[in-house]
Amino acid sequence: xxxxxxxxxxxxxxxxxxPQEESEGRLWLxxxxxxCDSGEENSSGVTYSETHGPSTTLDIHWTVGTxxxxxxxxxxxxxxxxxAGLNEWRISFSVAExxxxxxxxxxxKACYKVLKVLRDHVSMKLGLRDSLIPSYMFKxxxxxxxxxxxxxxxxEEFRSQTITGxxxxxLQGIKEEKLPNFFMPSSLLLSKAHENKLRQYLVExxxxxxxxxxxxxxxxxxxxxxxxxxxxxxxxLLEYIFSCxxxxxxxxxxxxxxxxxxxxxxxxxxxxxxxxxxWIDILDVTVTELRPAAYRNLKKIYDIGEGFRSLFLGSLQGxxxxxxxxxxxxxxxxxxxxxxxxxxxxxxxxRQVGISEFVSDWILVHIVEKYVNKDNTFLSSTHKIIxxxxxxxxxxxxxxxxxxxxxxxSKEGMAHFEKVLKEYLSQIPDIIIMMVAVDFSxxxxxxxxxxxxxxxxxxTIPGQRPISCAELDLD
Numbered sequence: 001x002x003x004x005x006x007x008x009x010x011x012x013x014x015x016x017x018x019p020q021e022e023s024e025g026r027l028w029l030x031x032x033x034x035x036c037d038s039g040e041e042n043s044s045g046v047t048y049s050e051t052h053g054p055s056t057t058l059d060i061h062w063t064v065g066t067x068x069x070x071x072x073x074x075x076x077x078x079x080x081x082x083x084a085g086l087n088e089w090r091i092s093f094s095v096a097e098x099x100x101x102x103x104x105x106x107x108x109k110a111c112y113k114v115l116k117v118l119r120d121h122v123s124m125k126l127g128l129r130d131s132l133i134p135s136y137m138f139k140x141x142x143x144x145x146x147x148x149x150x151x152x153x154x155x156e157e158f159r160s161q162t163i164t165g166x167x168x169x170x171l172q173g174i175k176e177e178k179l180p181n182f183f184m185p186s187s188l189l190l191s192k193a194h195e196n197k198l199r200q201y202l203v204e205x206x207x208x209x210x211x212x213x214x215x216x217x218x219x220x221x222x223x224x225x226x227x228x229x230x231x232x233x234x235x236x237l238l239e240y241i242f243s244c245x246x247x248x249x250x251x252x253x254x255x256x257x258x259x260x261x262x263x264x265x266x267x268x269x270x271x272x273x274x275x276x277x278x279w280i281d282i283l284d285v286t287v288t289e290l291r292p293a294a295y296r297n298l299k300k301i302y303d304i305g306e307g308f309r310s311l312f313l314g315s316l317q318g319x320x321x322x323x324x325x326x327x328x329x330x331x332x333x334x335x336x337x338x339x340x341x342x343x344x345x346x347x348x349x350x351r352q353v354g355i356s357e358f359v360s361d362w363i364l365v366h367i368v369e370k371y372v373n374k375d376n377t378f379l380s381s382t383h384k385i386i387x388x389x390x391x392x393x394x395x396x397x398x399x400x401x402x403x404x405x406x407x408x409x410s411k412e413g414m415a416h417f418e419k420v421l422k423e424y425l426s427q428i429p430d431i432i433i434m435m436v437a438v439d440f441s442x443x444x445x446x447x448x449x450x451x452x453x454x455x456x457x458x459x460t461i462p463g464q465r466p467i468s469c470a471e472l473d474l475d
Contacts, residue, residue: 093183097139104146107154111163112142118163122206125215126222132199133170140189141166141173143182164210171203191388194229201225227410231417233383235398238363240386242424245432255443282331285455290338292345298335299350301358304434308355311438320449326456333461355433356425364418397424 080092101109115138123130145153145166153162173179173189174196181187190196201222205215281287281294290298298305309328316324339346353361392399397420405413425433445452 091184096183097143100143100146105151105154107156107159107162108142108146110156111154111159111166112138114159114163115142115166118206118209119202122209122215123202125219126202126205126217127219128198128202128222128226132195132202137170137179137189138166140179140182141169144169160210164207167203167207167210171200171207174199174203194232197225198222198229224410228405228413231405231410231413232402235401235417236386236390236392237383238421239392239396239398240390241436242428243390245428245436252439252443255440281334285327285330285452285459288334288337290334292342295335295338295342295345296348296350298331299348300353303352304355304358307434308438308441311434312441315438315442316445319453320446323449323453323456324445326459326461327452329461330456330459355430355437356428357422359433359437360422360425363421 080094101112112135116135119133119138120130123132145162149162152158170179177188177190177193177196179189181189201217205217208215279294279297281290282298313321313324313328392402398417401413401417401420404416
């Protein structure tokens with residue numbers, strides 16, 4: 001966490017340190033570690049004091065504007081530590097922001113609303129996600145302007161200039177990858193990210209809209225850049241997963257991020273990403289009939305299926321294990337039923353696939369083709385799990401994919417990705433790929449367990465006594 005004692009206060013803003021006797025609350029020792037409090041006065045006048053409960057009070061004083069527009073305001077507010085990822089926390093000043101917004105001029109609020117509406121409008125026309133430019137970016141720059149501009153800047157006749165100035169500051173910050181937090185300037189809102197180029201496109205065209213000129217970027221240009229960005233995110237994510245495997249670690253943090261929301265699980269009824277028909281027949285417990293394509297899929301993975309089933313069930317315990325067994329029994333019942341009804345298809349020769357080929361095809365069909373598109377946020381969200389210090393090694397086989405995607409276009413890059421992925425997986429021992437597939441499936445299954453349980457409770461497999469999940473042996 002960033003030390004608040006190192007904050008450089010904006011012009012006109014001062015923060016003073018509370019006397020020692022005001023800083024003896026029961027949680028103060030914990031906050032001292034966060035705030036790097038030394039108990040000494042300093043020239044910047046930074047101060048913190050605990051008032052009651054778990055909240056720490058920041059007494060902030062500022063004076064801005066001309067004599068006519070001078071403001072003397074005191075904010076007494078705490079901060080929050082909020083999750084910023086699976087293993088990270090960040091300090092939030094949302095309460096202080098709300099207090100400032102309440103006492104700010106109407107013109108300030110109007111500019112904030114206009115910027116959000118403008119972003120939504122332009123991002124929709126470009127086919128980009130509005131979340132590329134979060135509202136807090138506008139708020140951060142507007143707050144800095146609130147403390148440096150005179151009152152007339154917020155009057156109606158000057159608002160267009162103010163909005164243009166805010167967008168120009170954001171654009172400069174994106175290009176330099178340096179947009180400081182208002183309350184903690186040494187903490188940056190932006191890091192080096194592939195998406196910064198898309199952010200630049202969006203803000204540049206917002207400026208064009210404000211000035212009444214044509215957009216600077218054609219729709220096809222934006223779509224191509226978006227595809228290139230997603231390819232770069234994809235190969236970095238896969239390289240990170242493979243680097244974990246090389247180090248003997250299962251990338252469980254990646255799975256947790258992928259399945260933190262059940263809606264992101266491929267094939268889930270509420271998910272925007274659905275399996276193809278041949279796998280829906282196998283995995284959907286509401287489907288009781290297999291189609292020929294689904295049956296062929298089951299036959300081609302028969303050799304690896306037995307080993308997978310044993311390892312998968314061994315990774316579960318109690319109710320989850322019993323539920324998984326019932327699910328597998330149901331799939332096998334559908335297979336046997338199909339064979340009884342279509343004996344001529346049972347005699348077809350179906351080539352068996354190994355675990356490496358199966359996983360590469362699964363990634364290409366169910367991950368790449370489904371997730372690499374302009375409307376899906378899966379890659380950008382999951383990409384955040386990668387540690388900031390991680391970068392694509394120079395000797396990575398995926399490095400060439402990145403170069404091809406940027407120099408020859410996203411289609412060329414994706415075609416080369418398919419080739420490299422299959423070659424790369426073929427070099428990894430089958431047992432390692434199998435264990436990763438089991439861990440991935442286990443995480444997916446556990447996140448979907450409750451929904452699956454409700455459905456399986458109503459299913460009776462012919463030849464077996466109906467067993468509800470409430471009857472399952474949990475020993």
